[in-house]
Amino acid sequence: MLTKIKILVPVKRVIDAALKPRINKTKTGIESKGVKYSINPFDDIAVEEACKMRKSHKDLIESIHAVSIGSLKAKEVLRTALAKGVDTSSLVDVGDEEVEPLVVSKILKSFVEREGSNLVVLGKQAIDDDSNQVGQMLAGLLGWSQATNAAKVTIGNDGTVEVEREIDGGVEIVKAPLPMVITTDLRLNEPKFVTLPKMMKAKKKPLEVVKPQDLNIELTKKLETISLEEPASRKAGVIVNNVDELISKLKELKAL
């Protein structure tokens, strides 16, 4: 008899991936006013993967719990996760406070312990700060196996999990028994649209709101942002009229 799997899926509300973020006037962060927010695309993939696991291993997956850390507006992304097939969810209300990866990892660790999770599936990074640290730190804090940048996940019959990772020049396959932390890469799956009936049902699913102090966690800051700068814009190209001109231009620039 295999152990049942309890999945934890952390999801973050971020500036929409299709929009171009702008630095705010004080150069301390990203302009957040009047900007559209959505679920971090990698976390969307993580939710989709957890729900897919449930589909293909009905009797193996006991529960899927989603957690988000952010302001009350992050309820939206949790509702989306619930509509996709997550069972229960929690929001850690930190207001508009920026939370550093280590603190995020500690909060998630407390949820792993509370929920008795033995598998954490999360995005390899959030597209707002691009830290790519939480999955690794969480595995370290828990002392669990970790498989980062997953492109394919297979749950074996012997209770081990096999993960394919796309690396430079090929695919690396790693395998480990549960418990485990998996971070998702772009090609793992293509998230589906949420249908209206599921969205309506999701309204009745549990969504609790807790404060960091309820989890005995302090929002300490170890990093200081000094300034944010946009990358220097590229110089405009020149249009040449013929090949001769192109060659002489290239010579001029010592490219030939």
Next chain:
Amino acid sequence: MFRLAVRSKSSNNYLKSSLIRYSSSSSASKLTADKYNVKRGNYSTINDDDLKEFNSILSSNQIITDSNDLIGFNQDWMKKYIGQSKLVLKPKTTDQISKILSYCNKRKLAIVPQGGNTGLVGGSVPVFDEIIISLSNLNKIRSFDEMSGILKLDSGVILENADNFLSEKGNIFPLDLGAKGSCFVGGNVATNAGGLRLLKYGSLHGSVLGLEVVLPDGTILDSMHSLRKDNTGYDLKQLFIGSEGSLGIITGVSILCPARPKSVNIAFLGLNSYESVKKCFQTARSDLSEILSAFEFMDHDSQLLAAKNLNSIHPLCQEDKIGIDSVPNYPFYVLIETSGSTKEHDDEKLEKFLEKVMENETVIDGTVSQDEAQLKTLWTWRESIAEASQQFGGVYKYDVSLPLDSMYSLVEAVQKRLNDLNLSSTTDNSKPVYEAVGYGHIGDGNLHLNVAVREYSKDVEKALEPFVYEFVAKHHGSISAEHGLGFQKKNYISYSKSEVEIKMIKDLKDHYDPNHILNPYKYI
């Protein structure tokens, strides 16, 4: 920062299909003039003196005479109309256009003005050897007044570029359509394009405040001074909006642009009948009211066509399927767009509306975009139908206005007729027609009937025309809601306009273009 890449599939396809066309040979002439038996008008032919004159007005790189380079200018994007022009002029200024027209008028040289050449009725390509005046070099944004929202620009600015420019200033172009990446603003005005935002922002007859137009004799008519209210004399600019290049060449546009909505939502719904589509529209109109910015419907077959062309997963599919297998079995689909200024307000309204139509079973299934990428994907399933309709070889497109009650019955009548005449099959490749599909802007009473064909043929054309036009006239619709008359519908204007109206149009044409040098063989 990580960003999702946006695929640009359409431009690739366009390139591919135009290459195929020129590698295939066919015995029958594909020239518009031969296919439709048109007689050349009494115009002069270009000689060396003419070329010398044009060379004195323009620089050499603004003149195209190479036969390979002329191909793209001589045919429309559906590859249905093919002209024989030997000369393309690409002026950079209004003054140059004025000189060219004045000269051509004296010499009785026929002209076809061309914008992005995305038209659907053969209005922007020559029939014989008309000189093509391309507006592509007239592409500067002149000014934008942030206080009033008035944008002044050259007519050759690409619609999407104009909208992107406005987007950075928090404004929006009051017109949007599938061809936005290629079509020119001037062409939009000249054809009075309707498009996807008409429901909210109204037609160009309302939003265009002024125009700069070169008349056939070279006179420049300038009404760019742009006042929202001006009740002095005839509103002359209106004559050119929808004149399809028959009265003058538009070189500048002044247009009123609204503030860009800060919150946009898309719902994509599956419905069981056309009755439900109508009921859904009625509810949307009353419950979403001021934030409703588009209400589009699509029939099941149009989604199959799109799925076949896009080869991706249909938004309402919940299984691991792809392409046509992923399209659920709803006979009709509806795309609703809301645009407003406050997200919370819009979300709540849309949610209440969706709950209502789901509960009373007007709508069976649906989805709402969760992010910008999904929003674009959902629009793709509506916007790509036009392109998907011609994946088998070609398409006959009809763009009609009809009362909502009889709107879809035209599609059914055409499907029945094509089947009765044994012309249509999705499986038998020997039949000329693949199938007829319907979609369009319910909100504006505008139906697009696309007949996807494997080849253009006289049999199919005879089956469709004047059948479609008679149906429309009988139901008191218009044979052209937004695509215009162009070459395709020139002979059918009487189905929608009275004798008195037609006479007045002809009188105006005779008065301002007595030599009929502008866009001949078309319009009227």
